Amino acid sequence: EVQLVESGGGLVKPGGSLRLSCAASGFTFSSYSMNWVRQAPGKGLEWVSSISSSSSYIYYADSVKGRFTISRDNAKNSLYLQMNSLRAEDTAVYYCARASGTPLGDFDYWGQGTLVTVSS
Amino acid sequence: EIVLTQSPGTLSLSPGERATLSCRASQSVSSNYLAWYQQKPGQAPRLLIYGASSRATGIPDRFSGSGSGTDFSLTISSLEPEDFAVYYCQQYGYSPFTFGQGTKLEIK
Numbered sequence: 001e002v003q004l005v006e007s008g009g010g011l012v013k014p015g016g017s018l019r020l021s022c023a024a025s026g027f028t029f030s031s032y033s034m035n036w037v038r039q040a041p042g043k044g045l046e047w048v049s050s051i052s053s054s055s056s057y058i059y060y061a062d063s064v065k066g067r068f069t070i071s072r073d074n075a076k077n078s079l080y081l082q083m084n085s086l087r088a089e090d091t092a093v094y095y096c097a098r099a100s101g102t103p104l105g106d107f108d109y110w111g112q113g114t115l116v117t118v119s120s
Numbered sequence: 121e122i123v124l125t126q127s128p129g130t131l132s133l134s135p136g137e138r139a140t141l142s143c144r145a146s147q148s149v150s151s152n153y154l155a156w157y158q159q160k161p162g163q164a165p166r167l168l169i170y171g172a173s174s175r176a177t178g179i180p181d182r183f184s185g186s187g188s189g190t191d192f193s194l195t196i197s198s199l200e201p202e203d204f205a206v207y208y209c210q211q212y213g214y215s216p217f218t219f220g221q222g223t224k225l226e227i228k
Contacts (some may be wrong), residue, residue: 035217037165045157045165045208045219059215095164099212106155106170106212113164 009114022096143209150213
């Protein structure tokens with residue numbers, strides 16, 4: 001069974017940093033692209049970043065480019081999102097999602113999300 | 121950036137009725153890389169349709185997707201109580217992999 005479990009969310013002050021993790025199991029992690037998608041409270045889905053299976057292709061939304069860094073460790077079956085210079089508008093539930101292919105694919109499995117709150 | 125516009129914003133229907141949701145793209149979606157997701161309150165999104173018209177694993181056949189180029193639709197042939205949720209379309213052909221703003225399907 002495919003499982004994605006996010007962790008690392010919490011309350012952080014504006015300008016602060018946070019590192020999210022996503023632990024994957026139930027599939028060959030190194031064969032799939034992975035993604036981060038966020039959802040602000042009461043709002044729709046916003047794609048944040050994607051990374052291909054071997055980290056050869058990395059993409060970011062303009063809203064986070066230069067502040068967030070996506071990475072992965074295929075030996076540990078883990079996906080990461082380093083978030084720096086956080087702003088109030090980054091407050092959201094952050095989901096990791098598997099892409100069905102590499103480098104492109106629909107998002108066929110999702111974690112339950114981790115809440116990031118940016119507030120003073 | 122490909123902008124996806126979903127309509128209507130809210131759709132009020134009764135169980136047993138047919139629902140048709142629309143997703144229009146600002147430019148052609150590459151290789152019909154268009155997906156539909158369902159999201160219920162407090163839950164993660166669930167993939168329903170990929171490649172514009174292919175049902176994901178375990179999705180009932182009352183859900184169908186159609187369209188190409190810039191115009192896509194999701195049809196639910198006969199609404200079940202569990203189908204009332206928010207639906208999002210997404211294009212995954214070009215970065216940024218944008219989502220539509222969502223259609224809320226509510227019970228009339």
